[in-house]
Amino acid sequence: MRVLVLDDAEMNNLLMVEALRPIADCRSHDFTRPADALGFAEAHAQDLGAILTDYDMPGMNGVAFIRAIRAMPALLHVPIVMVTSIEERRLRREALEAGATDFLNKPFDPIEIRARVANLLALSRALRQERAHAEILEREVAAAVATVEAREREIITLLMRAAEHRDTDTGNHIARVANYVALTAAALGFSVEECRQISLASTMHDVGKIAVPDSILLKPGPLTGAERDEMERHAERGQRILETSSSPIVRLAAEIAGTHHERWDGSGYPNGIGGETIPLSGRIVAVADVFDALTTARPYKQAWSPQEARAYLLDKSGSHFDPGVVAAFLSRWADIAAQLNSVSEAA
Structure with a gap:
């Protein structure tokens, strides 16, 4: 030396x-x-x-x-x-x-x-x-954590592939929603790791639909009252499927699955909770999920224009949606518009 x-x-x-x-x-x-x-x-x-x-x-x-x-x-x-x-x-x-x-x-x-x-x-x-x-030791721990995270992502991907077989648009929908969720979380001040976690967890928000009969899930026309009740049960079913996991991301997914259809004014389902009683993760996914549903064509409806969907979010801010989450989502409008353009070009 x-x-x-x-x-x-x-x-x-x-x-x-x-x-x-x-x-x-x-x-x-x-x-x-x-x-x-x-x-x-x-x-x-x-x-x-x-x-x-x-x-x-x-x-x-x-x-x-x-x-x-x-x-x-x-x-x-x-x-x-x-x-x-x-x-x-x-x-x-x-x-x-x-x-x-x-x-x-x-x-x-x-x-x-x-x-x-x-x-x-x-x-x-x-x-x-x-x-x-x-x-x-630090490198070994990092490698071990990366392996665990890769396996976790693989398990989640396999789970969502199972859900895709029930709905031909599920795969594209969950990818778009995950991107919207990541953008919104970043606008709300989440760390890079927190954005990664909530984005990945959001891909499981509709996993409860695997228990919904095809006659209801794929029905091209309006649902009856009874059919609507059956469809709405997917939220609590998804939460039950996921909530027993020991994985923090899957537990976060359970929270999202059970709350992303709750509304800011308390008129949502399955529990009719409102305001900040709804977990922030559920409030974020609610905005991303509805926006994607509005801007994509379904068997029973035409796709809305981005401007129409934006106007809808603003109109329902404070009733259906958390106003702070809507503002965060719209603050990333340039990125959202770019994603919509890439989707329309691919189509």
Whole structure:
């Protein structure tokens, strides 16, 4: 490992380098100018094991030099020894506050300084090994988490493929809704990870429809009262299917499945709750789900224009929808319009 020696007196540097020579696996580099020493330290941060610096130097004293070293993240834990003939308590306190590790008095004892530096180099090696081990563990944990998340996404995808067999448009619908949900969540201040989670969870919002008979789910005309009641049961059925999972994302999906048909004014289903009693996840998916339903053609209706669907959201803001969620959704209108254009071009 390298040891940096800084003293404006060349003779002191020669004596110090000579004292350190017997230390195994140690290479000393001496400087008389703090600026040169700083440049060397930054360039060799990976194998710099210790720094020894004088205090009284022209241009930059030892305390200022220590502060400059500690300002470099890669050198934050490198041991620094101040070697000085000044015996002031104030100076020692100032140097410690700046980041000094140890002190030695001039004139120094070569045997003592050799022993101290050897101990500091051993400490540096141990710290580097510990950091390297921590980095390995961090990579292993990240890989394990990525594997779990990939399996979770795979399971969710398989589950939704099962739902797609019941409704030819389900796959496209859930992808569009997931994109709208991610845009809205980001506008509401969700973190990148939170946006990912709610977007993925939203893909399961209609999983309860797998229990709805084809005669109702695929009916081209209006539903009867009894058929409407049966269709509306998909919300609570979806929640029941998902809520026993130990996965945070699937539990979030259960919350969404059970609440995305609730309304801000309390007139929705299945529980008739309203306002902020409805989980925010359900309020977000409600806007995304209805907007996509309006702007896509179904067997029983024509697709609305984006402007008509936008006007509908504004008209129902405060009754059907959370006004804050509507505002967040519409604040990303450029992105939403771009998605609608790409869908129409693909069609």
